[in-house]
Amino acid sequence: MVSGVGLVADSSLAVSFFNPLVLAVAKPGADSWTVAHNDRMNTTLPFVVRFYCTNYRGVMVLNMGSDQQPPWLHLVADRSKSFNFNQMSQSLHLADNGGELMLVHRIRSQYIRRYDVYRVDLKAGVLVPVKGFNGRAMFMGMGRTISVSAHNPFPCVAPDTIYMAPECDGKIQGYNIVDGRVCDLIGAACPRSIVDCIWQGTYLSLNLSLRTNDGCLL
Structure with a gap:
């Protein structure tokens, strides 16, 4: 089950799968896929020729690596500095808001339903609350x-x-x-x-x- 697809800077194709939980990439002309991540991701988004996703750590970006180093996910905004996160009752959602990367923190429990919104400041590596x-x-x-x-x-x-x-x-x-x-x-x-x-x-x-x-x- 495919959950996200995007092209990155070197024309590689990145594909995230919901089942199994895998983020795989392939460069043009490659004979096989390379696994970059094999754990849960909340959401994925191709944004300005880069591939972003969220997991329990925060907002991540896919780095393609080199011939000597495989692709990997790099943390660009740590969510722990902004809010606590519970995978059972909460979810994270990335969005391209007219050229601005944003994160929606969805909170749903028996007593609370709330949507907190943040602008992802890629230069500072922080999540900025917005209204x-x-x-x-x-x-x-x-x-x-x-x-x-x-x-x-x-x-x-x-x-x-x-x-x-x-x-x-x-x-x-x-x-x-x-x-x-x-x-x-x-x-x-x-x-x-x-x-x-x-x-x-x-x-x-x-x-x-x-x-x-x-x-x-x-």
Whole structure:
């Protein structure tokens, strides 16, 4: 089961697998794959011709190595300096927010549901807490997070809001990271992919925006 794919600087292909838990790479013309990592990863993301992922340590980047050294994962932002992490009730999600690498820390337990957002400062190697997406919105699934403009081409999508797919919380919801407000978008719908999530959420928003005060469609 493939969970992530990306090209890196030397045109190598990096592929992460959910089953088995393996990150493998292959250079152009190679006869076989090389294993770079064989442990759990929360999420992967190709970003600026590099391949990033998250695990229990924090945000990692794939280094391709050389003929004498195999590829390996290098820590670029230690999450332990920013928050505690429990693999049973929490997950980490990377996103390209219009050219800015961001990390969403999803916390879900019997009593808590929260989404904390950080900007990944690659130069300083730290996670910087933020309360906005610079006017953008996030559509988040367990395996992939997509950042879209809240104005064009989705004018009815609210800015600074995370829209969760059903596999995150059992239904499509919107979570505003500025004030923590949660709103249900589509209670009964169960889209199969994040693309369906974007489509159905945008369709509902457009439908509601076309209604007059007496509830009739314009």
